[in-house]
Amino acid sequence: MTLHPIAHAHAKPDHPAVIMAGSGAQMTYGEMDQAANRFAHLLRSRGLKPGDAFAVLLENRIEFFTMIWGSQRVGTMLTPISTRLTAPEIAYILNDSESRFLVTSTHFAEILPDIRSACPDMELLVLNSGDEEDFAAELDRHSADAVADQIAGLTMLYSSGTTGRPKGIRPAPPEDPDPEAPVPLIGLATMGVGMPADGSIVYLSPAPLYHAAPIGWCSVIHRLGGTVVMMEKFDPEAALKAIETYKVTDSQWVPTHFVRFLKLDPEQRSGYDLSSHKRAIHAAAPCPVPIKQEMIEWWGPIVNEYYAGSEMIGMTLVNSDDWTAHPGTVGRAIHGIVHVCGPDGEELGPDEGGLIFFENPLLPTYHNDPAKTAEAMHTKGWMTLGDIGHLDGEGFLFLTDRKSHMIISGGVNIYPQEIENLLVTHDKVMDAAVIGAPDPDLGEQVVAVIQPVDMAEAGDTLEHELRDFLAPQLARIKMPKRFDFRPDLPREANGKLYKRELRDEYEARAAG
Template sequence: MHPITHAQTRPDHPAIIMAGSGEVMTYGQMDVYANHFAQLLRERGLGRGDHFAVLMENSFHYLPIVWGSQRAGTMMVPVSTRLTAPEICYILKDAGVKLLITTRKFDDRIDAIRAECGDMEVLTVGGEGEENYEAALARQSGDPIPDQAPGQYMLYSSGTTGAPKGVRPAPPDSEDILAPNPLVGLAIMGAGMPADGSMVYLSPAPLYHAAPLGWCTTAQRLGGTVVVMEHFDPVHALETIERYRVTDSQWVPTHFVRMLKLEPEEREGHDLSSHQRALHAAAPCPVPIKRAMIEWWGPIINEYYAGSEGVGMTLIKAEDWLEHPGSVGKAIYGTIHVCDGEGNELPAGEDGLLFFENDTIPSYHNDPAKTADAMHPKGWMTLGDIGHLDEDGYLFLTDRKSHMIISGGVNIYPQEIENLLVTHDKVMDAAVIGAPCPDFGEKVVAVVQPMDMDEAGEALEAELREFLAPNLSKVKMPKLFDFRPELPREANGKLYKRELRDEYARQAEEA
């Protein structure tokens, strides 16, 4: 199962549809494009194992570039479009990137990137002269390169807890570019995705992130059509499901929250009958939000837990989730171990640091110390999450280890408080952090994005305190509510708590 075979058997079948513009690329066209790009990489001196980067919004070009790299044996480095020029340069230099593919959307950052990374070539979609990407691509042959080899991609963490980490995958198991991909088996056997090419898969998230990139390419290995949203909008997402008769999709909890906050007529005014499977991940979903989505869409919502490291995965289908609300499922790839601070395994029901045991373990690029910090003495790897297994082997996540607040010697997990806040009718989004406190070490701060910023103030704070009180002990109750029109959240659902913590730390130092 590979786009090359689909190009041979169904060249006119749509491989990509851009949801906003309606642009279509068939498998035959994508095959030619991928060959052009592999030829381009060779022309620019990139051989097997060499690194290039893509700094690009959700674009018609993104997935064909991925498949071109998959034929050239190169290491593609997707870069978050949210990053500043210095943050981008850090990744480009850390990864040893030889070529950057970008678009005019990033003109405001590209001069600074060139100045900092002077030896790196740049090609720009819509660019000029020697840097015009389309012209450079058009000069290439559409024939396969003679030395085809499977490529890989090195994803960088979103930097929510510090400098981004490059997750360097283990070498591919086979030199055959048509070799089976493990995620295909998980998609068919675990998520129930069809292998007959009938899938219409909706991707509402940015393609540079691990989940959209992994599931979009898996859908194309299965011969499906990938419908790419240029950016997420809750109403447009529902319109897109109806317009393109979407059968499968992948979301994050913030997408669910935003769709549920729509007015009833906006939620209910679309035909979603084609929609058969909806995956979600990236962050734990509050139980009331998940329950409301299942009531709305039916028992088609399946959840998984994994990471860019690709060291393990759990999965839970809607029917099982209703019997184990809050769980992210059982392991379908890798073996889970829950350990205390000394590395000892804990019994069912006790929270600890989660590790995955697997035959294939990645590493963090250029950072053996970070790799070592993530490893258990027995060779297992952690993604940094805290949680527990129940007696039946279902995993429940508590929070990120790095997000834990210690106030007066008490461990407080922000996720519990955030999950409550986002269910309030007047709250769009919430982040709970620990801020410096001279008396208790840290104090609990709730940074809240109201549905209507005009309602921010003392009255809303009092309402939220009253709302939280029945479910939170006094030590967990936020000492401060900070209302803001927007939170620093990635389009992939990741919340940049580090930015908020750093802001409060600076305030404490200046006080």
Template structure:
């Protein structure tokens, strides 16, 4: 199962549909485009194993580069469009990328990257001059390259706690570009995707993230159709499910929260009867939010826990989740171990650092120290999450180790507080951090994005305190609640708490 095969057997079937514009690319055309991209990479001097970076919005051309790289044996480095020129230049240099392919939509930050990397060749989508990506692709043949090899993708961490770190994958086991990959088996056997490609999949998140990129390419390997949203909007997502008769989809909890905050008449306006399977991950989902989604969409919601590192995966379907609310499921790839501060495994029900045991583990590129910090003495690897496993083997995540607040000597996990805040009808998003405090060391601070900024103020703060007090002990209650119109959240659902902590630390220093 591979797009090369589907280009022969289902040539006219749509491989890609852009949700808003309706632009459609068939499997035959995607195959020709991928061949041109592979030739282009060779033409620009990239050999198997060489890296190139991609800075691009959700666009049909993104898949030219993905599948072209997979045929050229190169290392594609997707870059978040949210980053600054300095951060992008760091990733380019750290990955030793020999080419940058970018979009004219990011011209301003691209100028900064060019200043920092003056010798780096650049091709631009949307530009008409000598650096035009489309013009460069059109000059290439649409036949296969002479020396195909299996490509790889080096993803960088979100940088929510410091400099992004590259996750260098283990070398491919086969150089047959049509060879299967583990995610296909996990999708079919775990998530229940049809093996014959009889699916239309909605992808609402940026393609530069691990999950959207991984699941979209898995759909292509299976022979399905990928409907890509140019940008997420809650009502537009529901409209796309109806318009394209979407059968499968992938989300993050922020998407759920925003769809649930839509007026009831808007939520009920669209026909979602084609929708058979919805998977979600990337961030913890508050229990009330997940319960409401299952009540709305039915028991079609499947959650998984994994990371860009690819060290393991757990999965839980709606029926099991209703019996184990809050769980992210049992392991379907790798073996889960929960360990205390001494590295010893802890009993069921006890929180500890979550490790995965797996035969194939990656390394953090150019960062042996971070790789070592993530490793257990037994050779297991952690993503940095805290959680526990119950007697039936179901994993529940408590929070991230790096997010823990220590206030007055007490360990406080902000996820519990955030999960409560976003269920309040007047709150659309929330972040809870530890801010410096002379007496306590850290104080609990909640930064809230209200549904209506006009309501931000003392009355809403008092209402939220009363709301939280019903479920939280006094030590966990925020000593301070601030309001702002938006939070620094990535489109994959991850919150840039580092930015917030740095901001509050600077205030304390001042």
């Protein structure tokens, strides 16, 4: 059996490939196949050859899959762009990726003039524009028949830019250029997580499609012949409603989603039928142990966690039972070999913390940035995502934090993830970011920036309450010297926290 939407379009053309969770709008496999063929012809008509890039700046909408599967038929490089970025940041990615044109929508009408100004030679196709740049009108000019000589495409994701300018992650070419050849994530989905390949999956995707996990998992679900239910925007109660309404069997989350779920009133949490839900996957950041324990108690032992990155240099996986026996682990390696190394590059033993590397024969490069690629490499040819952690004696990996997030206060290394994980378990805290701010005596001081559940409670009383809450669980040197409160934090919809923005803000204050 061929696991690819091309095959499913012939076998079951009327089966829903995508459903928008809010509006209920649908695209069948037959419709998606025809639209993808048209877009493949469009790409070739504009002179794009295998390896050439084009960019997509879109909100979560059905047409995104036209670009994904069309590109997969002519070998081009799809470059998704975060909808959170400013016009100069978008222009940087357009230029850096050498994109030949940009597909976007009227949703971004306010910043399109600035993009045009920064990239005057960039051609645009705009969904719902109704003019000469209208995407649908251009698509309709091309044949819905399959292109000849199909070849697998690639996706060049850009890092979130949480510690500087975003970097393009240029993947290694596929070993098999046939677009219908299996991809590694199919093995993770079927053998690792237990997803069936019989087309019965109904998969809820709550995150923005431009991010690595949603685009990767949605593509795998289409290869397995399932239905993707895509949320226009994440809302915890709306997600529970979608599971009930569409009888969702599988889902993918980040820890921030779990925190939002657990802040709902008990009546909201128990008000929906979740009996169809068989498998929940989460990744993107270390999950606080108490948060995950509560999710397993609520949803049952259906929660699977993996650790990987957009670079796809390696992956670990853990199910609920193994996680319960090893609380806090992100699992054992299922792709690549894990090595934990000290500052001198020497490999460390069990339970010794250091920089995590993956050994893998296929490694990506950072586009136009050989220095960053070299910085991520071990002398033995292994590659790191920049995370700190350790392996236990059974080979289970535990994450501590990002190397770039480490705070050095009075000569002591402090990892903010530990403090953040404690803070978000407090019932009055919706979100928390812990950073190092300039300090004339200590070098850096620990600052906790808090998003309260109720902003009306922000202030000295809540600060004292949080200090009392942390004191028995946290070494004194790690206690935040300062607590600040604000109605929201600069967090990506995919769960990534833009600590760089906060650090820049506090550095500017100190300089002022």
